[in-house]
Amino acid sequence: MNPVRYGRLHCLVSWLVFPRLGVWLLGEDENIAQSAGYASFWFIPFICSFVFLMTNQMFLQAQQKNQIIAWLSILQFTIHVPLSWFLVNLLNLGTAGAIGALGISSWLVVFGEFVYIFGGFCPESWTGFTTAAFKDLWPMVKLSVSSGVMLCLELWYNAVLVLIAGHMKNAEISISAFSICANISLWVLMITLGFFGAAIVRVANELGRGDAKAVKFSIKVILTISFLIGLFFWSTCLIFGKNIGYLFSEEKEVAEAVSDLSVLLSFSILFNSIYPILSGVAVGAGLQGTVAFITLFCYYIIGIPIGALLGYGAGLQVKGIWIGMICGVIAQTVSLSYMTWRTDWDEQVTKAEQRLKRWYLKSSTESNPISDHT
Template sequence: MKGMRRLAAKTVDECKKSWHIAGPAILTGVLQFSIWFITTAFVGHLGSTELAAVSIAQNVIEGFAYGILLGMGSALETLCGQAVGAGQLNMLGIYTQRSCIITLATALLLTPVYVFTTPILKLLRQSDDISELAGKYAVCAIPQLFAYALNFPLQKFFQSQSKVWVMAAISGIAVAIHTVLNWVFVRKLGHGLAGAAVVGNLSWWFIVLAQVAYMVSGYFPESWTGFSKSAFRSLSGFVRLSLASAIMLCLELWYYTAVLIMVGYLKNPSIQVSAMSICMNIQLWTLMVALGFNAAISVRVSNELGAGHPKAAKFSVAVNMLTAAVLGIVCTVAVLAGRNLLPRLFTEVPEVVTEASRMGFLLAATVLLGFVQPVLSGVAVGAGWQSLVAFLNIGCYYLIGLPIGAVLGFKLKRNAMGIWSGMLAGSLLQTAILLIITFRTKWKKEALQAEERIKSWGGPIEPQQSPTN
């Protein structure tokens, strides 16, 4: 009984630590994703072609850039988290400045992708009318690209120190502003896709500037000591780690992009793409909840490994996996119950609503899987396994999932449902392999590797105490 009480106390303590990060991270993720969600909802009422165009622009062009920049910024999750665990807070500001330099340079390199959206989509054999509208929207949305570049490093800076509630508050204000401005410029004044893009620019830059103000306001005296020339040192090594993180994450995000492009090759692409994009928006909305646990487990694992506490890291993985699975079941039931109602939030076109409703069962299965997989990815980031997971993603997603989807969708005439089934098969295999890797991990070895990583980037380690160790 004494052992059970001790285990229960440890579990409650770990849940508190994880929810302290996951709660506001979930809220921040949901609110920031709601900016895209709200844009899609307002544009969807302009017509099915407009909805398909914005969905293609968001999922293919913006999703491409978003994935690269988020991945580049995610290198901070490993470095900052382990530095916090080792007590080296003075390095966080330097790491963040280095990451911002790299992500801004990357955004500049990605700008031509936005400029040439129309020919790129036509090259991918998307319909001319959808490609033209998507191109106009993407050009107007270029300022969002540079906002993403700064947003992700700033988020990792706050998350690694478990300072995330202000991020949630800023995002909430941004969503309120975004909703009102969309209602004015898109609905009332009729500025269409261009108006929706400009409103998105304003909302994202409000988030970035507010976060910068929070960081330099004096609330982080140890981790933010001002701008430093040291940020320009060791950039090559930082770029290598950033690229590994970007490749890992991009292979996951681009998987959905590839699926949407495949759907664009089907007959009646406007209906099929619109239905698929609605399901993806719903799935990605629930994924924002799961990504809260991705952030939590990444911070917890990196903190404990950086502090030299392998048992605490392993225990945190188990607790977060169980919590995410329970939440996944709840969201899956909700999606099943609302599969006929949720599509109407995006469109009033009967054919699109019907097609999206038919995909409800596959969507529910994807939602359940989508709660477990991000936790496993968070473990990989916290431990620094980005390169390993990148190779795993190539095999499961692109060599297995997409070919299965192509056969089911085109050869067997299952259309969008067949393509989604292939995507689900690849995700299921990837999750199963990650589970095996995670539970066979030698955590003492991972803690030693974290110590070496911190020494090479920041200096000697000072042991930290952990109540869960």
């Protein structure tokens, strides 16, 4: 089959599976479109693993079984590195090998979590499958859908910005620089996402216990720790920003483009240490729907239009796109901060108690479980 036609077919099918990958249909550079279409197929197994990975981790974190998550993550890392080297360097699979290794290592974690959960290591919360799992499904579906929409809107935000960068002059350099900075930001964001999960579990648990003061204290502690970590990486990025691009590419043009974005990157890292915590607080309180609307407005009504305007209209290219991204993040951070500040946590405790009375299943060893949680 003709390589160009093959690449276009990949992109067409990718667009049908993941709209963010339909770059060729939207006028992207031919080389970029072919690469994206080819890589998208290898990403499908990795992305599907998140369906089980995130659910299992929330289930285990809610019971403070963080050690098993940590050990499985360490195991994933020790397997992923040599496996990537084997597939990419020895078998010469290139991008497919790198993404394939990511999918394999991710599914190993999923299977490890299933073994732990179903193997009897969670005796107080997992006693086997039961028809009670189908009780009051609709409220759970609404929470799940709103959570999914919230996360998708945040993930697609970066994808749309990369898409816009592909239409800039010297598209390959623009996307390379933007992707390098985005990867650095995401690396630091991985640390914050740990606090994101902690905020969800901590807020939900304290609301379930009926302690509004503990909820407020937990928010302050988690937010402070995450912000201090963000300050450390913010200063690091400012100090080494001019040379950070050479860690990823030997091309001078790409490294200079990264250096030009380093100041904006540092402030993105700083804000990334705040808004995920606030999002976690909202998810823990069951306010995912509100966060989804905030994200939609701040990112897609404020961030993307400003980025496109500055990138194309003002001629700032990739820097303009990144400024737009920061504007969206700042707007989201301010909105979530105001929402958290204005939330009546005593009222949220009352709502949590009502949900607990509705959904709590009495075990054979409990006489009055509700009284222990209110």
